[in-house]
Amino acid sequence: xxxxxxxxxxxxxxxxxxxxxxxxxxxxxxxxxxxxxxxxxxxxxxxxxxxxxxxxxxxxxxxxxxxxxxxxxxxxxxxxxxxxxxxxxxxxx
Amino acid sequence: xxxxxxxxxxxxxxxxxxxxxxxxxxxxxxxxxxxxxxxxxxxxxxxxxxxxxxxxxxxxxxxxxxxxxxxxxxxxxxxxxxxxxxxxxxxxx
Amino acid sequence: xxxxxxxxxxxxxxxxxxxxxxxxxxxxxxxxxxxxxxxxxxxxxxxxxxxxxxxxxxxxxxxxxxxxxxxxxxxxxxxxxxxxxxxxxxxxx
Amino acid sequence: xxxxxxxxxxxxxxxxxxxxxxxxxxxxxxxxxxxxxxxxxxxxxxxxxxxxxxxxxxxxxxxxxxxxxxxxxxxxxxxxxxxxxxxxxxxxx
Numbered sequence: 001x002x003x004x005x006x007x008x009x010x011x012x013x014x015x016x017x018x019x020x021x022x023x024x025x026x027x028x029x030x031x032x033x034x035x036x037x038x039x040x041x042x043x044x045x046x047x048x049x050x051x052x053x054x055x056x057x058x059x060x061x062x063x064x065x066x067x068x069x070x071x072x073x074x075x076x077x078x079x080x081x082x083x084x085x086x087x088x089x090x091x092x093x
Numbered sequence: 094x095x096x097x098x099x100x101x102x103x104x105x106x107x108x109x110x111x112x113x114x115x116x117x118x119x120x121x122x123x124x125x126x127x128x129x130x131x132x133x134x135x136x137x138x139x140x141x142x143x144x145x146x147x148x149x150x151x152x153x154x155x156x157x158x159x160x161x162x163x164x165x166x167x168x169x170x171x172x173x174x175x176x177x178x179x180x181x182x183x184x185x186x
Numbered sequence: 187x188x189x190x191x192x193x194x195x196x197x198x199x200x201x202x203x204x205x206x207x208x209x210x211x212x213x214x215x216x217x218x219x220x221x222x223x224x225x226x227x228x229x230x231x232x233x234x235x236x237x238x239x240x241x242x243x244x245x246x247x248x249x250x251x252x253x254x255x256x257x258x259x260x261x262x263x264x265x266x267x268x269x270x271x272x273x274x275x276x277x278x279x
Numbered sequence: 280x281x282x283x284x285x286x287x288x289x290x291x292x293x294x295x296x297x298x299x300x301x302x303x304x305x306x307x308x309x310x311x312x313x314x315x316x317x318x319x320x321x322x323x324x325x326x327x328x329x330x331x332x333x334x335x336x337x338x339x340x341x342x343x344x345x346x347x348x349x350x351x352x353x354x355x356x357x358x359x360x361x362x363x364x365x366x367x368x369x370x371x372x
Contacts, residue, residue, distance in 0.1 A: 002128050015119045022112045025145075029104050035095045035153040039179045042146045043186040046139055050186075050370055053135045058363040060128040065340070066355065069348040076345065084337040086132045090370055091329060092278070093136040093143075143277055151270040154251070159262065162255040169252065177244040183277055184236055185371070188314050201305045208298045211331075215290050221281050221339040225365045228332045229372040232325055236372075239321045246314040272318045279322040279329075 003063030004056050014052050021045040053090050057083075096156030097149050107145050114138040146183050150176075189249030190242050200238050207231040239276050243269075282342030283335050293331050300324040332369050336362075 004011055022045060028038050060083065068079035097104055115138060121131050153176065161172035190197055208231060214224050246269065254265035283290055301324060307317050339362065347358035 002125050002131075004122070004128055004131075005125060008122055008125075011122050012119055015115060015122065019112060019115045019119070022108060022115055026105055026108045026112070029097070029101055029108065032095050032098060032101075035097055035149050035157060036175055036179050038095075038097075039146055039149055039153075040182065042142055042149075043182045046142050046146075046186045049135055049139050049142070053132055053139075054363065054367050054370065056128050056132055056135075057366060058359070060132075061340075061344070061359045061362060062356075064128060065344075066348045066359070069345045077341075080337070080340045080345070082129055083340060084333065086129050087336060087366055087369075088333050089136045090132065090366075091333065093139045147270065147274050147277065150273060151266070154247075154266045154269060155263075158247070158251075159255045159266070162252045170248075173244070173247045173252070176247060177240065180243060180273055180276075181240050183273075184240065188311050188317075190308070190314055190317075191311060194308055194311075197308050198305055201301060201308065205298060205301045205305070208294060208301055212291055212294045212298070215283070215287055215294065218281050218284060218287075221283055221335050221343060222361055222365050224281075224283075225332055225335055225339075226368065228328055228335075229368045232328050232332075232372040235321055235325050235328070239318055239325075242314050242318055242321075246318075250314060268315055272315050275319065275322045279325045 002059075003061075003065075004059040007055070007059060011052060011055065014048065014055075018045055018048050018052070021048065050090075057086065057090070060086075095152075096154075096158075097152040100148070100152060104145060104148065107141065107148075111138055111141050111145070114141065143183075150179065150183070153179075188245075189247075189251075190245040193241070193245060197238060197241065200234065200241075204231055204234050204238070207234065236276075243272065243276070246272075281338075282340075282344075283338040286334070286338060290331060290334065293327065293334075297324055297327050297331070300327065329369075336365065336369070339365075 021041065025038065025041055025045065028041065065079050065083055069076045114134065118131065118134055118138065121134065158172050158176055162169045207227065211224065211227055211231065214227060251265050251269055255262045300320065304317065304320055304324065307320065344358050344362055348355045
């Protein structure tokens with residue numbers, strides 16, 4: 001089970017809402033809506049995706065990383081290095 | 094017609110691909126896939142959304158802003174202020 | 187003269203304040219201050235740098251890009267392509 | 280001792296280099312250098328600041344958070360909540 005398992009429904013609900021936002025963006029583009037309005041909605045969808053990432057990462061630290069740290073040694077080191085790399089991708093995306 | 098009109102199909106294709114990525118994310122979460130793998134895919138979807146934004150913004154500068162600048166005066170000023178505000182939202186999202 | 191020339195003093199004042207923030211960060215690290223407090227101050231300095239970028243970009247659109255657009259043709263195209271590339275670097279940094 | 284203590288010199292060296300970048304930016308603005316060139320250097324300084332953040336955060340997870348997790352209970356929970364909040368500020372800056 002991944003670290004986010006007990007909050008799976010919450011993450012799914014957010015992702016379905018984001019899917020709706022992306023479909024809304026398609027309708028805006030099909031309807032020739034004004035560029036700046038489309039950009040504003042893309043910024044909103046991006047922020048919503050970021051919120052999912054931050055939620056998943058928090059669960060990951062609370063569960064997967066914490067368990068690895070309790071185990072200690074190389075398992076802990078590898079898990080933290082993996083989390084740091086994921087944070088780096090998130091910061092740069 | 095918005096500035097992106099002649100590239101509308103390209104933007105729509107990208108947005109449909111992003112919709113597919115978001116649905117893929119839902120399947121990953123439903124399938125209890127590993128947190129870090131979900132995060133990697135969210136970073137990819139975020140970058141794809143950013144690429145749409147940058148494409149729309151480029152078209153906006155080329156068409157809407159250029160036309161306003163040709164008109165000059167307050168129309169030009171207002172259009173540039175609006176574009177700068179949109180760039181600010183993009184940078185902060 | 188660059189587009190930001192008439193607001194040069196404002197940009198310089200902001201950059202000197204950011205230099206002070208960076209020196210403050212060095213003192214924090216030398217003084218073994220808590221990681222999270224250092225991170226909070228780095229986030230503040232990053233936001234201050236972003237504000238300078240957005241200010242410069244706004245001036246660039248208002249002056250350099252507007253002049254190139256008034257000239258039209260390839261000059262205008264090249265200037266807008268260059269601005270879009272700079273916005274892309276800003277969004278990804 | 281903060282989590283980054285044993286890599287303090289490395290962080291300080293990076294921060295001094297960033298201070299040099301900020302001073303270089305001031306000289307560019309004083310010398311009326313081209314807007315886009317200034318923006319490119321700001322993006323470089325921003326990325327350098329981000330690299331310091333990611334390094335500090337990695338050390339923080341390896342040391343401070345790991346020790347709190349080993350202790351367990353509320354200490355661990357509070358430390359992870361604090362780290363998640365810092366990651367959020369980093370992602371949004």
